[in-house]
Amino acid sequence: MLQKILIANRGEIAVRVIRAAREMGIATVAVYSELDRNALHVRLADEAYALGGQTAAESYLNTEAILDAIRESGADAVHPGYGFFSENADFARAITELGVAWIGPPPEAIDEMGDKVSSRLAAERGGAPIVPGTTEFAQGPDEIRDFGNSHGWPVCIKAAFGGGGRGMKVVNSADEVDDAMASAQREAKSFFGRDEVYVERYLTWPRHVEVQLVGDQHGNCVWVSTRDCSAQRRHQKLIEEAPAPGLPHGVEEAMGEAAVKAAKAVGYYNAGTVEFIYQDGEFFFLEMNTRLQVEHPVTEVITGIDLVEWQIRVAAGEALPMTQEQVRARQDGHAIEIRINAEDPAEGKFLPSPGPISKLVAPDGFGVRFDSGYESGDEISQYYDNLVGKLIVWGRDRDVAIRRTLRALEELVVEGVATTIPADIAILEHPDFVAVEHSTKWVEQTLDLTGVTATPAAPADDDAEPLVERSTTVEVNGKRFAVKMWVPETVGVAAAPAKAKKKRAASGAGGSAAGSGQVAVPMQGTIVKVLVEVGQEVTTGQGVVVLEAMKMENQINADKDGTIAEIKVSPGDTVGGGDVVVVIE
Template sequence: MLSKILIANRGEIAVRVIRACQEMGITSVAVYSDLDRDALHVRLADEAYSLGGQTAAESYLNTEKILEVIEQCGADGVHPGYGFFSENTDFARAITEKGVTFIGPPPEAIEVMGDKVSSRIAAQEAGVAGVPGTTEFLQSGDEVVAFGEEHGWPVAIKAAYGGGGRGMRVVPSAAEAHSALESAQSEALKGFGRDECYVERYLTKPRHVEMQIVCDSHGNGVYVGERDCSAQRRHQKLVEEAPAPDFPEETRRAMGQAAVDVALACGYVNAGTVEFLYQDGEFWFLEMNTRLQVEHPVTELVSGIDLVREQILVASGEPLSFSQDDIDLRGWAIEVRVNAEDPAGGKFIPSPGRITDLSVPQGPGIRWDGGYMAGDEVSQFYDNLVGKLVVWAGTRDLAIARMQRAIREMTVDGIKTTLPADLAILGHDDFKAARHSTKWVEEVLDLSGVTDVVDPAAAPGEGDEPEEKVRRDVDVEVNGKRFSVAMWVPASAAAPVAGDAGGGGALRPRRKGTAGGSAAAAGSGSVVVPMQGTIVKVTVAVGDEVTTGQTVCLLEAMKMENTIVADKDGTVAEIKVEAGQAVNANDVVLVIE
């Protein structure tokens, strides 16, 4: 059995793995960037080591630094979580070559299934049909045009090594093919370190149904039921549930067996998810995620199986603790993702900032998997997932009602979140009747009246407390390793932080004003960005004629590309930014006359 596991990740998934380790008597090791020095996963872990840097590339995607920490802390296992290096063959191989256990599939399986093109070939060889698409990486937009002309428009460009909708672009016609490929490659490179893409047919009204599988090193493979993840926007999931509604039992069995066949065909070991598109009674292989999924809690709640614990046991060489006949799914589970995004008008604009208050709901059948607490900062440099609210109930109707109650009971101040959109989804007749598809949120759901108000309370002022000494627990680093020490300092000099055990809790300045928005009036000609981020590309030049709604630059924030558009017709008179430049919310990037 593994004795010390390093979690090569951050946020709620790092917290989830740390908790599993602690329940199993395994020492947990966190790593962190400079921005995450006081993050929840760092505070909860048994040990924590600094990676330095701010961006993901400087920290959580720094292979050399992570390998140094593994050597330094003596970990005998590494859990990659999801995202970052979780589906990176080179990272998995580097771990195993050090004699350290990678808690995931063998590098060879990641190589086959982590690449969406080779996974399609592997699925076909296992007798599982996929959506029509290319089996070679795209070299130019001309290949997208040729595919679209043959199979019909629209088509979907996808990052071969990506996931979560990043690096994916839906192309409605030949005219957009070249720019869409360039955009997909750019986003894929930033998110996954590789820019290879492929193209496939884009189904009109499919449901996204995925099958959870677990395989051990003894040749056993089991499917643990399906999840419906059709409520999406920008091809990223908002609401997930298990089991899938209005889903025939014979289809469930066929899809489950297909998922196991695909996994065993590539020598897969550990937990994984095989994703399918389901439409009009048929299903097609979409891709395989060679890692734990964000939405794994709904499967855990209906099956009673701790998937992270099972991952660790399998990685330690143990056989599966259950067989296919042992799987007994009970009740219904629903998960909503609480992202730091402003859903107003269906725009889902990233909303980084400091969480001034976070109060989670309570009551029967409620679970909160979070990566933040009140006082913590949600940075523009990382994923925008604050946490996952999950409920279980005996029936789907009761699960929906319980989730609606839980959302209304939950408080998140300081940032805007997707909770109002989640509530709108759950309350819609189409969702209740399982008539929704992967395009339903963007094409049918009306979010024009959805708002999420940020608490505008001012930062607390200076008090008149007498000068006294108080205890402050602070974190220091010695040779890169994190230690907690107690200090007694004058109250006026104390700066309490999240996790401060000695000074009355986590007192941080509250975020003033509202997140997002625009400082300039619509149609003023002063084009502003609604959030912090980095300019990826300026698509116009001084002197160009532009029209209202035309893209003038691309902004990357929270690992997503966002288009910034002209607010009126006119001529570009001034460009104030360039590619690679960091900007703040409401900065003017371009002037139109």
């Protein structure tokens, strides 16, 4: 069995792996950025190593820093979690070249299935039907326009090496292609480190149904459950449930068998998920996620199978402990997972809401589980994913699970940041959701969120002293050590100068009044593109800047007709919620 696992991730999934490893008697190693130096996963791990930097690129995507932590800690295995390097074959190879176990699939399977283009070819080999689309990377906008003109609009541009809606853009006409492709590539590069994209037909009213599977290194592979993830916004999931409800007889089994065949076609082992689009009795292979997914707990609670434990045992060379028949016999009841994101539903706009969590109280009771990477006093950073936690609820059937989830949501307390909880309640109570008549487009096209907003976040304590890095020396049992400490600015540990705070690019504290011409951003983030220039005439609703917050691009629009009098930001600038970025006269 493995002795020490380094978790190359942060937040909720790092906490999840640390807890599973501890239950197995395995030591854990955390890594952390400057912003995460006192995060929950760091506090829980047996050891922790600094990666430096703030952004993902500077820390959790810094290969050499992570490899140094592996060497220094003596870890004999690495769990990548989800996101970051979890589907990066080069990183997996770098781990195995150190003689360290990779708790994930073989790099060759990541290469083939992690690339959505080659994964479509693998799915075809395994006998799974695929959505019409390209089998090579798109070389430019003209190629996408040609595809749309041939197959009909809308089409979907997708990041070839990503998932979760990151780097995915729906294009309704030929004249939208250039901007959509550029935006998809920027998001893909930011989140996955690769900017290749491809294009496929966009189905008009599909459900998103996926299959959780696990394989071992002895040729065994089983599918554990289906999950429905159709309640989405911006192609990112809000609510997931298992098993997928309302499927015609035989479809679930057919999906499971197709998923296993696709996995075996690339020699897959460890945990993975095959995603399908389902519409009008037919299902099409969408992609394979070569990692553990965010929604894995709903599969766990209806089967009693700890998927992280299985991952660790498979990486250690053990065979799967159950056959397909035994796994299917374990399924019991229905489960629902709610992703609690730091976003204000804002009547359907879903605006990111980074900031400190002043209070977090998880619900409890029969059949209720809450997985989180945060506690009261922790902070949601604009540089990382905005997942506060996951509420997972089991019921003996779907109706009970829905009612119990609503009860748990009413008990859940999150203060200091806005969350998606009001929208989650609106979804669960809607007759369409109850009757399984929703689709991946339903939240944005049908669900009426008029008046649904989050309770305003408590204002940040402007008087709170920021922490700065100080260097000093200490003596322990007669031995001298040079150390670094993070302390309030006014605390003088040594003569070393404090690090300067990064200056915000724009000024202005409050949000712009409607029609004021003082265009303010609604959230903290980074300016990635300025769409106007001084002297340009604009109309109400016209885009003026593109803001990236929590790895998603948001277009900020003009609030009145007029002329651009001043532009206060440039690409790359960091802004805060309420900062004025453009002035219109």
